[in-house]
Amino acid sequence: MEIQQLRHLMAAVEHRNLLKAADKTFISQSGLSRSIKSLEHRLGVPLLIRGPKGVEPTVYGQSVLRRAKVILNEVAKSIQEVRAIEQARVGEVTFGITPNYATYLVPQLLAALHRDRPGLRVTVITDGFVELIERVKSESIDFAFGLIGQVRRSDGIVIETIRAHRARVMAAADHPLARAGVCTSEDLARAEWAMLNGEGVQRSFGLFFENRGLPVPAQVMRSNSISLVRQMVKDSNVLSILPEEVVHADIEAGEIVALECETPVEQTRVGLFFREGGLLTPQAELVIDRFRRAASPIEEAVAA
Structure with a gap:
């Protein structure tokens, strides 16, 4: 029949x-x-x-x-x-993000995605860069997005950098170095810090001081949450290195100041991680495209 x-x-x-x-x-x-x-x-x-x-x-x-x-x-x-x-109107997609994006960029992206594709079901896994790489390799997630760490070519992972954050040394508006105007590398070495816990960030931070014959300053806190580090800077006398776009509103409000000094970590890369040669579903392709497009408006807003 x-x-x-x-x-x-x-x-x-x-x-x-x-x-x-x-x-x-x-x-x-x-x-x-x-x-x-x-x-x-x-x-x-x-x-x-x-x-x-x-x-x-x-x-x-x-x-x-x-x-x-x-x-x-x-x-x-x-x-x-x-x-x-x-057409990616329905179905499922599972992806990972590094924790610093749990409260920044991704929530807004997902809200817009839900308005456009209410039938699409999204699962988001929050984990560190190394752990997300393993999840991508094991095919437990379709792809990952976040701060890019070190990856070996033999890992079978493709890294697509979709934006580079310009990072600056940030301090609370009433921090002594903020009031001093220009500060030196020696000033930075004597300060206390709250830093992001990424492998690349930590390595660059240490090398900056070692190459200048200075002791690597104490880090009173390390975290993989940008929001937590940002709040720590606002509420205490610690310094941190943060992307300008993340604290743009705080700078405009006069709560955080970008110090006039050399920056130990001038850039952090953000991007997407895929399995090399892996096939992506239309749903995953749609969400990936949203991540790619999310970069431009934010960069333009900061530049303005």
């Missing part, structure tokens, strides 16, 4: 005329007749009879028609679902 045979049978009963049914289903009358006869032969019973008002279903035909309507309705739904999935 084929789907097209059921459509031909339904058309014949609906129009009560084989010629009209053939026209509506874009087939010749002889072709439609052969299709229905083939179905009758398969079932071993007559499905149609000619009555005074035209073609009518037999008792067997009525039974087949009841099921045919259900089958064709389900087929139509399946086609709609496949097209919706292909």
